[in-house]
Amino acid sequence: MNENVLWDLKADKVNGLAKQDKRVDQRALDEYRKIEITKNISENAEGSANVKLGLSEVVAGVKMILGEPYPDSPNKGTISVGTELLPLASEDFEVGPPRPEAIELARVVDRGIRESKTLDFKDLCIREGEKVWICFIDMYVLNNDGNLFDALGIAALSALLETKIPKVEDDKIVKGEYAGKLKLSRKPILSTFAKVGNKLFADPTLAEEKAQTARFSVSTSEDDYLCAFQKGVSGGFSGSEIDSCIEMAFKSSKEIRKQL
Amino acid sequence: MSEKKIVVPGDLVTEQRTRLGSHVFTENGKVYSDALGLVYEDRDSAAVVPLRGKYIPRRGDLVVGIVESEKFSVYGVAINSIYASYVSKQEVRDRLKRGTVISAKVFDVNEINEAKMEDLRVFYGGEILSVTPVKIPRVIGKSGSMLAQLKDGTGCNILVGRNGWIWAKGGDINLLKEALDLIEREAHLSNLTNKVGDFLKEKKVNK
C-alpha cells in the first residue's frame, strides 16, 4: 500500500516534467536508455540472451523441439513464445498462472517476430506432414523498471540470431550436435511509447508507465515495413500521435539494430 | 410535456452555456450526454434522464432500506446501492434486528459513495417493491401528483425511496405492482399521469 502511494508521487513528478518536455532521467522524449546485450547465457539453450534496458533486465532462451505440423500447414514449422514475470523481478509479480500482462507481452513479441516473416516457417519443416521444428522462445523478466515489451523483443531476437539447429538422426535430436544456424531474413524491432499528458515518451521507465494514460508498441523492420501494432492501457491516441510513434520507431530501431 | 430528444452517450445536448443537470458533461465548451436517455432542457439548465441506471446515494435523498448488519456504533443498511450505508445507533432507541425495514435521509456521502443517514423511521409489515432508480421521479410525479393518485387508486400506504425501493402496506398491492410496471415501462412518454389514472380507474371498475 505504501509502495502505491510512493509510485503516485513518482508519477506526479513525471507528469509535471512532461509539461516542460522533460523526463526524470533527463533523456530526450525519443531517447532510449542504455542497452546491454549478453548472448549465450545458457549452454543448454539452442540460443539465448540477456538484455538490460536501463534497469529493466530480461533473459530469453530458445529450445528447438521436434513436433508435428498443424494440419492446415503441413510443410511449416512454427514458433511459440512464452513470458514469465518472475516474482523476483518486482513486488507486483506473484507466483501462479500467467496473468493477462504476461500473456500480452508474449503475444506482442510473438507477433513482432512472426509477422515480420523473418523466419520462413517452411525452413523449419523436416518431413512434410510429419516432422517439423517448433521453436520455443521462453522469456523471463528478472527486474522490472519499465518497457518490458522492448526489452523482451530485443532479447527474443538476440536469442534467435544465436540459435543453432540441432542435428537430427532417425527423427531424434542428437544432443550437443548442430546442423547449422537458424536463418533470419529480417531484424524486427519492437518500439514502445508511453503517452504522458499529451507527450509521447520512447522507452518508458516504470515511473513513466505509472504516469502513462496510453501505450503504443510498433514492430518495424530494416526494410521499412510495419510488422505489428499493439495499443494498451485505458487511454487513447489520435491518428497523428500514432503516426509520430511510427516515425520515432523507425529512427530508434535503426540504432538498436546496430547493437544486436 | 413536449416530445423529448433521445440521446445516446456522447451525443451533443447543447452548444449553449448552461447549468449542468444530471447525466451531462462538458467538453470544449459543449454539453454532451453521458447516457442513453431523454434530454430535459430549459432556459438555464440541461439534463438527461437515462433509461436505466444504478442508484448512487446523494445528500438529501429519502431512501427505503433494510438493516443488514450491526457494528460497534452503527447499523449497516442495504439501500440498493453498491456501496455500504450506515445509520448511527444514536438515531434509534430500540435495537434493530437484521431485516428490519426502515426509511432514512442521506445526510453525508463520502468520496467512495458511502452514505450516512439520519431521520430514521422503522416500518412494520408491508412489502418492498422495486423500480429502476432513475424512474423514481416519475413515480412521485410533479409535486407528488402521481404518488397521490397511486395511494388513492390502490388504497396502499406508500413510501417511495429515491433508491428505487418502495415500501407499501395495506390496500391492493398487486394493483400497485402493475401500476408501477406501467410507469416503469412508459416513464419516458408524455401524459403518464393521466394514463396511470385511467388504468387504476378501469381496474377498479372491473372489480
Next chain:
Amino acid sequence: MASKKDEKIEYVKNGKRLDGRKVDELRPLKIEVGVLDNADGSAYLEWGQNKVIAGVFGPKEALPKHTQDPYKARVKFIYRMACFSVPDRKNPRPARREIEISKVCSEALERAVFIERFPNSSIDVFVEILDSNAGSRAAALTAASVALADAGIPMRDLVASTGVGKAGGEIILDLNKAEEDAPDAVDIPIAIMPRTEEIVLLQMDGLMTKAEWKKAKELGIKGCKQVYEVQREALRKKYEAAEKPEAKKNPEAEKPKAEEKKTAAKKSEKVSK
C-alpha cells in the same frame, strides 16, 4: 479450403471483392439491444457470419477486495468463444488469445466509461462468441459498448470497432476469413470513440508500408463511423419500441409486457402467411 493456395487470387476485381463487397463496405451488421433479462444491459450482434451476445453487470462491488481501486471502477471485459464457434472445436479452456483480447478490450472501454465515478467497483462485461468468421473482437467490442449504454453506465462516447487491413495488395475494410487467409494478409482491429476519433484499440499483424497504413487508418476510422450509426440506431430503437403501445388509443399496456406479446403476435402472423 483450409490450406492456403499459393496461386494468385485476385481479392479485388473490378472494384468488387470475393464476396461482392466494395473495398470500403462492411459486412451486414445488425444489433439488438436489451436481449437478456438478468443482465443490467445487453446486446446481440450479427456481423456477417459473426454472432455475438454481450451482457453487462454493474457497477458492483469489485471482488476480490484487493482488485478495488478507491479512485475508479475497473471494466472487466471477458471475451470467450463458444466451443462450436470455430471450424474445429475450440478447447473450452480460455486461450491466451482470448485473455489478450479481453485485456485490450477492457482498456478500450475504460477510456469511454466515466470510471472515476464508481470507486472500488467493477463493471463486468461478458461477451460470448457464438459463431465467428474473422473480426470477432471488433464485433465483441461493438456489442459490449452498446450493452454498457443499455445498462445506463455513464460514458463519454460509444466505442465503435471494425477490422481493416490488406489482402492481395489491396487495402480493404472488414476482412472476412478468406481475405484474412491471403498470403500477404494484414489484419488491423481498430476501435475509436467516434466523436473525437480518438483511437482506443489498435492492433496489427502482417507486413505493411507506412503509405498502406495511412490508407488503412482512414478507411478504418470511416468504417468505425458506419458501425457507430448502427449502434446509435439500435439504442434509439429501444425507445421507439417502447413508444409503440402508446400509439394505440386504448392502452394495451395494462397487460404486462404488451410489447413482447405484440412482437410475438407479429411473428405468428408471418408464420401463418
